[in-house]
Amino acid sequence: MDKKSELMKVLAKRIRILLEQLPLDFEDLQEIRLRVNGPLLIIYRGCEYFVSEAPSLDGDKARAVIVDKQDVQETLEYVGNYSLYAFEDEVKQGFITIQGGHRVGIAGKTIVEGDRVKSLKYISFLNIRVSHQIKGCADPVLPYIRNGDQICHTLIISPPRCGKTTLLRDMIRQISDGQGSFAGQTVGVVDERSEIGGSYLGVPGNDLGIRTDVMDCCPKAEGMMMLIRSMAPQVIAVDEIGDYQDAHAIESVIHCGCKLIATVHGSSLQDILQKPLLEKLVAEHTFDRYIILCNGKKVGTVQDIFDAKGESLLRRRCEGC
Template identity: 65%
Template structure:
């Protein structure tokens, strides 16, 4: 992963030393979690580990370095460049996106203004979710998603931390740039939580291709409609669909002739059918392809690919993302 030094610099001085001493493959490092008066933890290769002051990682809770309030506040100062006020809009959504496209989630006391969130104060929990690009990881999936000269409406179904956003990102990049067997086409991305493009000051830090337009920090439903009206995309890509607004916007997008790439949490098509708002899309066979991921032994494995009728087109040889 590029930008290791840039990433380490957002932490307090003491935590920088601990993280610098960790002997891990940064491409497998998914999260770094800080909680006041709790052990320092990481998500690594699909598992959780505690980090000792020596930098050694283990499953032993007692070995974990305990993060105090001062270190967490110092970390927040570095993240926000000593001006949390400048990030007030992002904090209302519960995260800040930093250079490199990494997302810093925060939790603490919520301050309300009527029925709307005004701000977050007394921040006591930080989760740094690392942004990863694995170029080419969608290579084995794309032939199942492309049919002739068209892209199929595709839903990626995945449990948390199984690489769905990484797979979606590379699908966007390859479809935008074009491949040996498919010409590049215009893709519109609604990146509600800055996870797909990892935009910093409006510029995606991840490579989404040369024909891709991005709406960053925009609600999915509104963003899909904005792209249809203004950017003439052939494909619209969104992460983690599920609420009523998303479903209504999806129906409109389909009627406009756009193809859809989307993700949802779950382990199977049956899981998706249990979600009341998504059930209709499955039963009406709106999605032409379902890509199922899992993380058995390796993050981002493709378990299976099905067509709209539920017929298996591919069953896992362990393709990894």
């Protein structure tokens, strides 16, 4: 099934008809936003557009189609295959992954039990984030993260929507498959939000390579330790590290002899030094390489690569920066 078909089958009929009439290349579609009583909005080729009744892509929200409660409810029914309760674990995390690896973010009124979110109700906001594979996008960075036949501990630093997960995905694939004289390695992926592998019913929808094992919908810290105990990975990959449990797990991974590739939100090396958890990891030279992404015209545009001491290995002027 192609990307357009995967997305259209989960959209409310009214929204589906509008989008089908637009001259969209679904390989360049990034997000579809539905908010009750709000304008229908998409992110396309890095730009925000409102969808008008014509239909057409418009910069004026006054002409935009207004999403109603029925649009959101109907879309949810398709997303959950008319059994949303079956996705209770995903719902309380705020997203559901659909066929093709596309992630449907959801928001509404939370139901809290103790200090934990038990579920969501009155769901009124949906963000369909389109999963993309860009094979070969990691080609420019791979020479910098290899040291002979070993992978360097690597942290990818990126602002939102700059392609960090897309870059990570292709790095995993190439490390797993091997390339030229570089032998493929066993990679363990902790995919807490089902974004890296885009797993559907436990099977990754994205190509992560022939030597990759995926722990899907699992907290990062716990998943890293589970993989070490059960799958003997040479490399572990995780997306969006952020809390102290992650930091402790990272230390365990490194002490076990595994190499680590991770991502984090940020705009520069200096930016992450403002965060106590990451400042400690940087100060202790936990990572051998830091890859900084920027908002260039291409997904995964690299702005800089630093070594463990903060020395620049690659500096380029990015188009669109």
